Amino acid sequence: MNYILEGFKEAIRLLISLDKEVLSIVSLSIIVSTSATIFASIISIPLAVYFGIKKFKAKRLFSRITYTFMSIPSVIVGLVVAIILSRKGPFGHLNLLYTKNAMIIAQTLLVIPLVFGLTYGLTKSRGDVIERIAFTLGANKWDTIVLIIRELKVDILVNIATAFSRAISEVGAVMIVGGNIKGYTRVMTTTISMMNSMGDYPMAIALGIILLLISFIIHSLIYSYNRED
Amino acid sequence: MKKISILLLIFLLIFTTACTKNVETPTNTGQVEETQDETSQEQVEAKGSIILSTTTSTQDSGLLDFLLPIFTEETGIEVKTIAVGTGKALQMGRDGEADVLLVHSKADEIKFVEEGYGTERRDVMYNDYILVGPKDDPLNLKTDYPNNILEGLKRIAEKEAVFVSRGDDSGTHKKELSIWKTANIEPSGAWYLEAGAGMGDVLKITSEKQGYTISDRGTYLSMRDVLDLEIIIEGDENLFNQYGVIPVNPEKNPHVNIDAAIEFMNWITSDRVQDLIKEFGVEEYGQPLFIPNAK
Numbered sequence: 090m091n092y093i094l095e096g097f098k099e100a101i102r103l104l105i106s107l108d109k110e111v112l113s114i115v116s117l118s119i120i121v122s123t124s125a126t127i128f129a130s131i132i133s134i135p136l137a138v139y140f141g142i143k144k145f146k147a148k149r150l151f152s153r154i155t156y157t158f159m160s161i162p163s164v165i166v167g168l169v170v171a172i173i174l175s176r177k178g179p180f181g182h183l184n185l186l187y188t189k190n191a192m193i194i195a196q197t198l199l200v201i202p203l204v205f206g207l208t209y210g211l212t213k214s215r216g217d218v219i220e221r222i223a224f225t226l227g228a229n230k231w232d233t234i235v236l237i238i239r240e241l242k243v244d245i246l247v248n249i250a251t252a253f254s255r256a257i258s259e260v261g262a263v264m265i266v267g268g269n270i271k272g273y274t275r276v277m278t279t280t281i282s283m284m285n286s287m288g289d290y291p292m293a294i295a296l297g298i299i300l301l302l303i304s305f306i307i308h309s310l311i312y313s314y315n316r317e318d
Numbered sequence: 319m320k321k322i323s324i325l326l327l328i329f330l331l332i333f334t335t336a337c338t339k340n341v342e343t344p345t346n347t348g349q350v351e352e353t354q355d356e357t358s359q360e361q362v363e364a365k366g367s368i369i370l371s372t373t374t375s376t377q378d379s380g381l382l383d384f385l386l387p388i389f390t391e392e393t394g395i396e397v398k399t400i401a402v403g404t405g406k407a408l409q410m411g412r413d414g415e416a417d418v419l420l421v422h423s424k425a426d427e428i429k430f431v432e433e434g435y436g437t438e439r440r441d442v443m444y445n446d447y448i449l450v451g452p453k454d455d456p457l458n459l460k461t462d463y464p465n466n467i468l469e470g471l472k473r474i475a476e477k478e479a480v481f482v483s484r485g486d487d488s489g490t491h492k493k494e495l496s497i498w499k500t501a502n503i504e505p506s507g508a509w510y511l512e513a514g515a516g517m518g519d520v521l522k523i524t525s526e527k528q529g530y531t532i533s534d535r536g537t538y539l540s541m542r543d544v545l546d547l548e549i550i551i552e553g554d555e556n557l558f559n560q561y562g563v564i565p566v567n568p569e570k571n572p573h574v575n576i577d578a579a580i581e582f583m584n585w586i587t588s589d590r591v592q593d594l595i596k597e598f599g600v601e602e603y604g605q606p607l608f609i610p611n612a613k
Contacts, residue, residue: 176526176546186526264515268523271485271512283514286402287487 092290099291100298111292115299118276121189121263122256125196126204130249132197133205138234141212142220155209158202167265170195174266187268192276195262200252207248211241243314250311254304367396368578371416373489374516375445376561377401379536379607384598389585395578403488411435411564414571418579419564420586422489427562436564437576440587443595443608444560447493449551450521450538451530459530460550467532467554468501478509480529482520485512489559494532497556521545534559536599536607561608563587587612 103111140151172178174186174194185191219240223233238245260278267274269283277296284293376382377399386397400407400416404423410416412435420442421427431439449470451459457479463469474481483505484491498505511527513520517537524531525545538549551557563586565579585591592610599607 175522177544184526187523268519269514270482270523271514273511275514279514283486285406287405289405289487 096290096294100295103292103295104298108295111295111299113272114275114277114280114296117189117274118257118278119303121192121276122196122253124193125200125256126249126253128193128197129200129204129252133201134208134238134245135234137205137208138212138216138237139230141209142216142233142237152209152213155202155206159206161199161202162261163199163259164261164265166195166199167262170198170262171265186266187270187274189267189274191266192263192274195266196256196259199259199262200256203255204248204252207251208245211244211248212237215241215244246314247311250307253307257303258300366575366578367398368417368575368582369398369400369415370418370420370582371400371402371407371410372420373404373407373422374401374518375422375490375534375537376420378516378518379534379540379599381536381595381598381608385586385591385594388591388594389582393578393581393585395581397582403486404492405487408435411566412570414566414574417566417575418582419566420561421564422559422561423492424560424562426492427564431564435567435570437567437580439562439564440583441612442561442563442586443592443610443612444558445534445536445608446552447490447532447557447559448535448538448549449530449532449557450524450545450547451550452528453546453548455548455550460548463551465551465553467497467551467556470551471498471501471503474509474530475503475505478507480509480511480524480527481505482511482513482524482527482529482531484517484520485514486516488516490517490532490534493559497532500556521547532557539599539603539605539607560611 145151170191171186174180174183174191176184176186185194216237219237220233223236228236258278260282263274263276264279264282267276267279269275269279277300281293281296281300284290284296370382370386372382378401382399382401386399390396400410402410404421404426407416407419407421408423408426408430411419411430419427419430419436427436427439430436449459449467451457455461457473457477459470459473463473473479483494509529511523511529513523515523517533518541520531521533521538521541522545525547528546530550535552538545538547563583565576565583566574568574568576592612595608595610596606599605
């Protein structure tokens with residue numbers, strides 16, 4: 090039992106002294122997950138709004154498939170990206186596997202369905218009122234999408250925050266495509282997993298605390314913004 | 319709609335529990351039938367199961383999948399294997415989370431027993447490590463130092479060729495570090511990658527980066543088809559690796575299943591099982607992966 094307490098003490102020491110290794114791991118985590126969230130948002134938000142207000146035949150089926158992909162296990166994404174990027178795979182010549190970029194690609198693919206699905210659901214339930222207004226104002230398709238994104242920006246922001254939380258907290262995909270290489274592809278979650286298999290808890294606990302803090306800060310920011318609106 | 323889904327969920331839960339029960343009962347009766355030539359039935363229940371904490375290399379090479387079913391069949395003891403690095407395996411022993419250990423870091427193991435966490439330690443077998451690297455071997459290590467790991471590592475460090483280290487405090491990682499130490503080199507720099515991952519992952523990383531790494535022979539052989547790597551240096555005495563078995567001391571952790579743990583130790587060091595170990599891998603790779611040497 091003692092080692093748990095020791096772990097916490099050591100964790101707080103690491104946090105206060107701004108341990109160099111901890112800092113590099115935390116910053117890499119944030120860089121990778123932020124990039125992935127931004128790319129995923131740029132790609133999927135306009136598309137999600139477009140499909141949300143569009144009326145087409147198999148919309149129910151489409152919704153179901155979308156919601157299924159929202160909960161795709163991260164190891165599956167990792168596996169697919171690893172196969173595609175490995176030396177023998179179709180994009181092997183790019184030498185991307187076990188790099189930071191591979192991690193960004195994997196996390197982007199992981200959260201695209203999440204941002205898409207959440208925004209799609211949002212637009213489906215609240216988009217048609219805005220669409221009708223846009224229509225009476227004589228807006229074209231693109232203007233309508235922009236207007237809806239503007240009107241729903243707070244909720245979309247919450248969606249983006251959710252996607253970021255998913256990205257920064259997943260371990261399966263980054264472990265497979267990153268390889269947890271010290272100083273290159275080691276992020277918070279892979280470190281925690283590795284420290285556990287090494288039986289070395291302090292760093293793992295420190296990173297766990299930071300991970301929770303990051304989530305707390307992001308969600309506080311979003312919700313304070315939400316109330317002002 | 320909501321009600322229906324809740325009902326469905328409840329139904330599903332009941333169904334799955336019912337299923338597991340259904341599955342369990344026949345196996346139980348099956349076991350009883352198997353051991354019907356008696357006296358053993360009560361023993362089977364009393365012995366129960368043990369947790370074997372071992373290293374990823376014994377698990378990944380398939381040795382345990384080969385041995386443990388035989389052990390369970392002969393003794394009625396179920397073995398739950400947890401494959402982790404040697405550091406974690408020893409820690410599990412200290413915390414009483416395992417009943418018996420099969421690990422390979424001799425100095426740490428002796429310390430473990432001296433500190434009273436294990437009752438005793440016996441040699442089981444050894445395997446050897448190899449240095450693997452790119453097939454075209456840009457440093458010409460294979461021609462210059464086919465059996466000299468120390469000179470090989472010196473050249474890798476000098477030329478700053480990519481070297482992937484396990485970096486996970488496992489037995490293999492400790493072994494690698496001790497060889498660097500013997501060679502009087504402190505590896506660091508952009509060429510020295512610390513993966514913090516298991517052997518299989520490290521081999522894949524090495525193959526992708528076309529670098530060098532030290533691997534156990536078994537994991538390399540079982541994966542060589544998917545790797546762009548070749549054995550570069552082998553047969554150096556510095557590369558040999560001894561495995562030991564240790565029952566966890568019940569004095570420190572009373573819930574340890576010591577009888578079954580000792581039975582496992584006696585079993586794996588018996589002549590018959592030692593012969594089995596020697597046969598393992600010969601059919602598939604043309605060479606044994608582990609050389610038994612229990613006394």
